[in-house]
Each structure stands twice: as structure tokens, then as C-alpha cells.
Amino acid sequence: MPERAPVRLGEYGSAPLECDQLTPRDVERLHALQARGHLTLTRERAGWRLKADATVGVLVLDRVRVTIAPKFAIPGDQLMSWLAYALGTPVPVTARRWATGPDGYADLVAAALLEECERLLREGLRRDYVHRRSVEPVLRGRLDVAAQATHRYGRLDQLHVRTFDREADIEDNRVLGSALRAALALTAAPDLARALRSTADGFPQAPTPAAA
Template sequence: MSERREIRLREYGSAQIPESLLTPNDLARLRALQTRGRIIVDESRTGWRLKADATVGVLNLDRLRLVIEPKLAFSGESLIRWLCYALAVPVPHESTARDWSVSPNGFADLVAAALAHECQILLRDGLRRDYVRNHQLAPVLRGRFDAVTQATRRYGLLDQLHHDTFDRSPSIWENEVCGHALHVARAMVSDPALAQRLSNLATSFPAAGRVSGAIGALSRATYNRLNRRYRPAHIWAGLILRAGGVTDLLTDTGAAAESLLLHLPGVWEKAVARLIADSAPPGTSTATATTAAKIMVSGDLSPRTFRPDIVVTFAPSATPRRFPIDAKYKRYEDNSVSAADTHQLLTYISGYSPADSRTAAIVHPRTHRHSRRVLRVRGSDRQLGTIHAIGIDVDQDPAASAAWLGTELWANVDADV
């Protein structure tokens, strides 16, 4: 990693890259990210021009280390706090004696530090052990005799016996996921002290097999009273091993796991969904973009569907009333809501809101303070809809933001619906 040249740019920013620094393999990876709307790569007279979309993190290429820092609202500390809130994991904090601080070395170092803290807690409390099956060939029988293997490999000889033993061991998937993630994180970070800490921790965790096996174990993971304490560490391990954050940006492109990119609009959508669920008044239910009913368009060359990020259903009577909400990762604290977003919210109002309560909301990040302004859309002498533009101060604690929403937004929405 020390041989790579580091280039830093801001989210939505661009950088000029000399042609000699990008190999054909690098260009293939960048093109794959470009097809997914994460990074734009264009050829120029002197090399290549890279532009980051709403993506932050670190991308390790063959000769280049690209660090993309957040630009909209989030500082390093607020980003990690809101990411924890979106993923429903504990926030690493100094008051919990986790020795956590915001590093100037990029988002990847923050995630690796969070993984190190959680793994340190697991070691402090003792790693979980479980019975692991081991196949052995020995002169003495211990465990369960493997008659089939004995007959097909020893041909009746009894001087050595094939048998399976079951011993309590820390070499179980919960610990191996952490072990693989610590090894990968060691190659990812740029802070030497953090890298040494990760190396020391990695010696205490088993890491047999391949990284793909650990990723597969995470995808099948279930948690109960015996292993639920591993879940926070596995959240950070998943971000590192899959290399792409909540949307797994690099999983499908074959990129090395020592890169880590985070799609901030996806993080913001998850955070807003939890904010709404935490602040919504009693008697309501919330549906997300994966569970809400669709607005369908048919009759064109191909059918299309639309769904808002969150739909809140008020059910005080036999006729439920719905309130669509869209999370927008845009700088709307100093800018007007775009015409495209206004049209989108009007579509949601038409598809979900009742005729006597044509209301929706946009929730966007901002700094310094929370805000709310009301957009009223009229045409042909009638009210087309009301849009609440809600600015959430990301420098504040998410729990405090949910409490503010509970008093500021829903009281006004109740009056509308």
C-alpha cells in the first residue's frame, strides 16, 4: 500500500489522473463503478479525469489510492454516528472507554477503528466456543467411527482408524468473520498505529479458509442469545469484507476487499427510515421502499414502477390515510427544492395521499440547526399538494433529531391529514 500514490478529492469533486497511474485493470474497475453511477471516468489530453458522485471512502487501485471525502453536511464524526444509527449498531464513543476518535485518514480508517473496538470488546468478554467437527486418522478411536471412509480408504486395515471428533473450539464462523475482516482492514488503513492494532487483534481471531467463505457466512447469519453480542462487530466486518457499505458497491465487480466505498444516499435513506419509525405517532405504521405499494406505469414500451422511500399510514378510522416521504441527500438548506423533486413528490401525493389531504415530505441533511419549510403547489385555481421540506441537523444526535421530528413535523402533518 505504501507504493501507491494517494489522491484526495471531495464527494462530487473531480481529479486529474496521469495516464501512467491507471492500469487496464484499474480502468475496468472504474468503468464498472461508472455503470452503477458511483464514479465518472473520462479520457482527457493528459490522462484521465475522475469525478466522484455521492460516494465516499477509499478505492485502492494497482498504483493509486483514491480517497473520497464527504462534502454534504457530514463531518467524519457525524458520518460514523449516522451510519451507526442507520445500521442499528452501537456508536463508538469515548464515554464507553473505546478510545475512539475521528481520523483525518478517511472513512475507511473510521470503519476499521470501529471494527477494532468491537473486536476488542469480544476479546475482553471471551471469544465464543462451540463444538467443531474434525476428521482424524489415529490408532485410537475417539469420537464417532467413520466406517465408510475406513472401508474405502483402509481396505480392512485397523492399525489406523478414521473417526470424527467434536471439540469445543473458537474456530467458528462468528470468530472467523472477525478474523478475516481484521486481516483485510490491516491492508486498507493508512494510519500506522491503527494498522498495528489491527494486526495485534488479528492474531487472537481464527481466519481459516477464504474471505468468500466469511462473506457467505455473513449472508446466512442468524443471531440468538448465544451470539448476539457479535452483531455489531459483524456489521463493521461486512462493510469491510464486502467493500461497499450498505449497497455493496464493489461486490459484483470483483474489486479487492481492501477498497471500501459508501453510497451516502443509501445511508441517508436508511437513517431517515429509522428516524420516521422512531418519531411517528402511536397508531401509525411505516413501509419502506421495499415494502410500500407501487405506483405502476403501463402501456409504454416497458412498464415502470415508482415508490417513495417511506410511506406512513394513519389509521384512526376505517379509511387509512397515507403520507409519502422521500429522503433526499441534497443541499436544500441553501437551495430551493428542484422542479424534478417537486414533480416526483406530486406524483407520490397523487398515488398515495387522499383527495382531502394532499401532503408529502422531503427529508434532507443540513448543519447548524433543524428546519422545516412548507411548499404549496397550486394550479388551475386549486391546491395540487403540500410538501414539507424537513432539514435534519446531522451534527446533532439522531435520537434528538427523532424527538424534534415528533414535535415539529407530526403535529403539522396531523393537522393536514
């Protein structure tokens, strides 16, 4: 993961950026966020100025990592308590403290996701029946007669088969694996990043985040 220069500003605050800190792709992304009223990017003589509107969070760009802190910070434990109350669920019991670091709530969200995904791995990932087609040296499942006759007629060492087995490589688990990898890009805490990476390896991986 490339090192990105940290840029911190508060809600409704602003920060200067040097010309070479933003790539053309970054400028395009920031202008898209500006069009939605999240922030304002203006050109200055010495570079750029980024101003946050009513927005908080972490934005990972190509060369910088922007953290926008809330104007009135809420302790992580208190926030989790309020969320649990709003959802009508008990506060998750965890060995980790629901604490916020210098990057605000991004690590808190990642830690909550990690806690639940670790529990799923301990209890066993959900499995469901999945249809697959493959070529096998022995008959497994059902013979795909049409494919066999078309592609390997007369061959007995390469059989086109169709299987219907229970697997963990299903959409629900791929979504969680993609979420863990996305959270990994947002956290700057080394211990949390290691735990996210290790846990993500236990989930099936989608070819792309969009495919999940």
C-alpha cells in the same frame, strides 16, 4: 503491502491520473463503479480524469489509493453519537477518540470494528460444535467404519474418526477475521494498521474472503 500513490478528491470533485497509474484491472473496476453512478472515469490526452459523484470513501486500486472526502465533513465523535442514537444504543466507550483523519471515515469504521473485536478476544470468542473428519493415530470421537474399511482396512495406527467438538473456528469468527483483514487494506494510519493486523491474528482465517 505495496505502497500506493495517494489520490485525494472531494465529493463531486475530480483529479487527474497518469496513464501508468491505472492498470487494466483498475480501469475495469472503475468502469463498473461508473455504471452504478458512483463516479466517472474519462480518457484525456495525458492520462485519465476521475470524477466523484455522490460518493465518499476509500478505493484501494493496484497502484493508487483514492480517498473521496465528503463535501461537508462531520466530526467522528458527532457521527458516532448520531449512529448510536439512530440504533438506540449507547455510544461505545473506548480509549480511542472517534476522530477522523485525512482519509475521512474509513479509519473511523476500522477503529469501531477493532474496538468490538478486541472486546470479543478479551471475553473469549464464541464457540460452537463443529463436525470434522480426520485420520488419527488413536481413537478420538467415533470411528468412521466405512472410511476405515475402505481406505485402511486392518490398520490400527491410522484411524478414520468423526469428531463433534466445540471450536472457535466457526463462520461468525471467520467473518470477523476477514472483516479485520479487509479493513487493514483500507487504513493508512500505521498504529491502526498494526492493531488491526494483531487482532486479526486472534481470529480464525477463512481460505478466501468469499469463503467467510
